[in-house]
Amino acid sequence: MIKKIDPRVKLLIVMCISSLGLAFTRMPMLLAVFLTGMLLSQVLKADLFMLIKRIRIILYLFAVLVIIQSIFVRSGDSLINIGSITILTTEGLSRGLAYLMRVLIILISGAIIATCDMRGLIQGLVQMKLPYDFAFMTSIGIKFLPLLMEELKDTLTAIQLRGIDIKSLPLKERTEIISYIFTPVFAGALTKAKKLSLSVECRGFRAFDKRTSILILKFSPVDYLAITLTFLLTATLIAANQYFI
Amino acid sequence: MNEFIRIEKLFCSLNKVQVLRNINISLNKSEFVSIIGPNGSGKTTLGKVVSGIIKQDSGDVFIDDKNIKDMSLPEIGRKIGYLFQNPDRQIFAPTVYEELSFAMKYKKTATDIIEKRVNEILNIFELSHLRDASTYSLSQGEKQRLALGAMLLNDPEYLILDEPTTGLDPKRKYELSKLLDSMVNRVGILLISHDKAFVLKHSHRIIELYDGSIINDKKN
Ligand SMILES: Nc1ncnc2c1ncn2[C@@H]1O[C@H](COP(=O)(O)OP(=O)(O)OP(=O)(O)O)[C@@H](O)[C@H]1O
Ligand SMILES: [Mg+2]
Numbered sequence: 255m256i257k258k259i260d261p262r263v264k265l266l267i268v269m270c271i272s273s274l275g276l277a278f279t280r281m282p283m284l285l286a287v288f289l290t291g292m293l294l295s296q297v298l299k300a301d302l303f304m305l306i307k308r309i310r311i312i313l314y315l316f317a318v319l320v321i322i323q324s325i326f327v328r329s330g331d332s333l334i335n336i337g338s339i340t341i342l343t344t345e346g347l348s349r350g351l352a353y354l355m356r357v358l359i360i361l362i363s364g365a366i367i368a369t370c371d372m373r374g375l376i377q378g379l380v381q382m383k384l385p386y387d388f389a390f391m392t393s394i395g396i397k398f399l400p401l402l403m404e405e406l407k408d409t410l411t412a413i414q415l416r417g418i419d420i421k422s423l424p425l426k427e428r429t430e431i432i433s434y435i436f437t438p439v440f441a442g443a444l445t446k447a448k449k450l451s452l453s454v455e456c457r458g459f460r461a462f463d464k465r466t467s468i469l470i471l472k473f474s475p476v477d478y479l480a481i482t483l484t485f486l487l488t489a490t491l492i493a494a495n496q497y498f499i
Numbered sequence: 500m501n502e503f504i505r506i507e508k509l510f511c512s513l514n515k516v517q518v519l520r521n522i523n524i525s526l527n528k529s530e531f532v533s534i535i536g537p538n539g540s541g542k543t544t545l546g547k548v549v550s551g552i553i554k555q556d557s558g559d560v561f562i563d564d565k566n567i568k569d570m571s572l573p574e575i576g577r578k579i580g581y582l583f584q585n586p587d588r589q590i591f592a593p594t595v596y597e598e599l600s601f602a603m604k605y606k607k608t609a610t611d612i613i614e615k616r617v618n619e620i621l622n623i624f625e626l627s628h629l630r631d632a633s634t635y636s637l638s639q640g641e642k643q644r645l646a647l648g649a650m651l652l653n654d655p656e657y658l659i660l661d662e663p664t665t666g667l668d669p670k671r672k673y674e675l676s677k678l679l680d681s682m683v684n685r686v687g688i689l690l691i692s693h694d695k696a697f698v699l700k701h702s703h704r705i706i707e708l709y710d711g712s713i714i715n716d717k718k719n
Contacts, residue, residue, distance in 0.1 A: 405588075411552050412589040415576035416602040417653055427605060434601075438591045441635050 259298065260477045261370040261378035263484070267294060268363040270488045275359035281348050283495045284355040290487060291362040300365035308403070309361075316357050324350030372396065377469050386465055394450070398443070405439045502527045503657055503687055504549060504579075509558035511541075511548055518544045520711045522558070528657060528687035531679070533698040533719075535691075536708035542691045543584055545708070546659045549689075550581040562657075580655030584662050584691075586646040590634050595626055598634055599649050620648040623678065625671075639666035647675075657687040664694045676700065 271291045278284050295302060306313070323346070330345025367375070372393050379389035413431065414420065420431055473481075504526040511519040518541045526532055534542050547553040549560055551567050560567045562578055583589045592598035599617045621627040624644040629637065637645065643666050650658070664672050679688060679701060692698050698705060699719065707715035 408588050409591045411572065412583070412591060413601075414572035415550065415552075415581055415589075416649070417573050417577040418602060418605050419571065419573040423605065431605075434591050437593060438587075442587070445635065 258474065258476070259480060260471055260473055261374045262382060262471065263473075263477050263480045264298065264366055264370055265375075265378060265382075266481060267298075267484050268366050270484055271359060272363045274488065274491055275356050278491075278495055279352065280495070281352055281355070283491070284352055284359075286491060286494065288355050288359055288362075290491065291359050291366075295362050295366050298366055298369055300362070300369050302362070302365050305361060305365045305368065308400075311406075316354075320350045320354050320357075323353050373469060374471065377467060377471055380465075380467070381471055387460070398446070402439055402443060405442060406435060409435050409438055501529070503563060504689075505559075505561040505564075506549065507559045507561075509545075509548065509555055509560065511544060511553065511555045513544065513553070518711050519548070519555075522713060524706065524713070524716075526657075526687060526689060529684050530703050531683050531688045531690070531701050532704045532706060533690045533692060533702040534706050534708060535693070535695075535698060540708040541711040542708055543661055546581065546661050546689070546691055550579050550659060551575040552581070577653070578656050580650040580653055580658045582646055582650055582658070582660045582663055584665075586639075586642040589646050590642060590649075593633060593635075595621075595629050595632050595634060595637070595645055598645060599652060601649070602653055616652060620652055624648045625674075640668060640671060643667060644671065655686065657689070658682075659689045659691070661691045662693070663690070664692060664697050672697070 271287055271294070274287045275284065275291075278287060324342055325346060327343060327346035327349050328340070330343035330348075332340040332343050333347060334340070334342040370378070376389045376393045379392065380386050410420075413434065418431070420428060423431065502525045504524075506522050506524045506526075509519055509522040510517070522545060534545065536542055544553060548555050549562075549567075551570065551572050562570070562575065567575060590598055592601050596617065599620055600613050603613045603616070618627075621630060624647065626641065626644060626648065629641065634642070634645065643663065647660075647663060663675060667675060676697070682688070683701075688701075690698065690701065702719045705715070705717060705719050706713055
């Protein structure tokens with residue numbers, strides 16, 4: 255039942271929670287959006303655990319960003335001091351946490367989208383009147399992501415196999431090496447894109463203006479119910495943001 | 500006992516598919532050993548396990564009597580030079596020169612020595628005219644030679660070469676042949692290849708894999 259929820263509904267849900275996440279600034283409201291997102295992702299059986307496992311490497315980056323955000327905000331009362339130097343202020347802490355919440359909300363959105371099957375998602379986008387080209391590009395992008403991750407890992411391996419112990423290098427050289435890791439991956443992505451576009455042209459992509467499709471999505475009663483609930487929830491959250499806090 | 504690599508009761512699976520079954524091999528530095536076998540028989544996987552890129556399910560691999568479980572990738576890399584089947588996978592610097600000088604730069608080798616050794620390799624692999632070329636626009640055979648050259652600059656004690664002859668023209672293949680000949684006895688070599696003539700020409704010993712098991716291990 256839940257599995258059959260229309261991809262368009264999932265897109266709507268994701269659009270709502272992620273825009274709320276970006277629009278709200280106060281911590282309690284962000285927390286509310288986050289919890290709603292968590293709840294929805296559980297109902298839709300999104301695999302949060304898998305997602306976290308996949309983006310483990312990037313999580314460090316997020317953690318660093320949260321800490322930087324917290325430390326560099328100087329306004330507010332001081333919370334942690336070393337001698338006379340203020341390390342963390344109340345404002346800094348709340349900004350850092352707000353940033354963390356937003357990242358988490360985006361991640362949850364990603365996990366919800368990941369429950370759609372690719373074909374359904376493209377069809378959803380097309381039926382929402384998005385040009386097929388864009389829908390196709392989106393799907394290609396999503397498909398290539400794991401491949402890119404794999405290439406990152408390979409390059410990292412290749413560098414280490416040259417006998418370079420990245421962990422023992424000083425910070426400056428370590429950052430230099432990061433650029434070595436990313437350049438081939440981006441260059442490779444560009445080459446791949448060129449080859450792909452050629453092969454897609456060769457098979458007659460866009461030879462005709464109109465495309466027909468075997469798969470046609472139709473809203474079921476459950477979908478209508480889910481849409482209504484999504485709007486209600488969004489409205490409630492907006493109202494709460496306006497009047498209560 | 501001059502065995503350099505010892506593989507014991509090695510089992511390995513990728514995505515729950517059993518790829519290597521009960522592999523036992525001893526390799527020493529004075530030997531040129533080839534691994535042959537059909538596509539998908541597990542040759543590449545075996546090479547990757549030995550160089551620490553893939554973790555095995557069970558069994559052990561020892562390099563110089565040290566279990567690779569207790570070694571880091573850089574540690575293994577300093578002893579073993581592994582040539583990827585696809586050279587794109589191991590070339591990461593933007594230019595040929597940077598690719599070759601990369602490891603020495605981070606090992607704090609003196610500039611004049613780096614210069615000298617890179618030039619040596621550029622000559623051996625006939626890449627001098629491409630010294631400042633972008634690595635992305637190299638031809639397949641040029642990439643193959645660059646990857647080999649970069650690996651040799653590391654002074655490995657043992658080479659694992661996964662299909663080093665693919666993409667090489669007859670002349671370059673002959674040059675590679677000569678180069679390997681000149682290294683035999685100093686550096687141990689494990690060659691993975693479908694190139695029958697090349698295998699027969701160089702090997703002291705040929706190991707045949709089929710469906711993840713060794714079905715033949717004989718002197719050549
Ligand atoms: N990441 C992976 N996940 C699942 N199976 C894999 C993976 N990588 C390789 N395999 C499978 O493992 C088997 C052995 O692969 P391997 O690359 O070692 O073969 P090979 O002997 O090197 O073949 P070739 O001669 O084509 O290079 C193949 O059946 C392959 O499909
Ligand atoms: Mg192979």
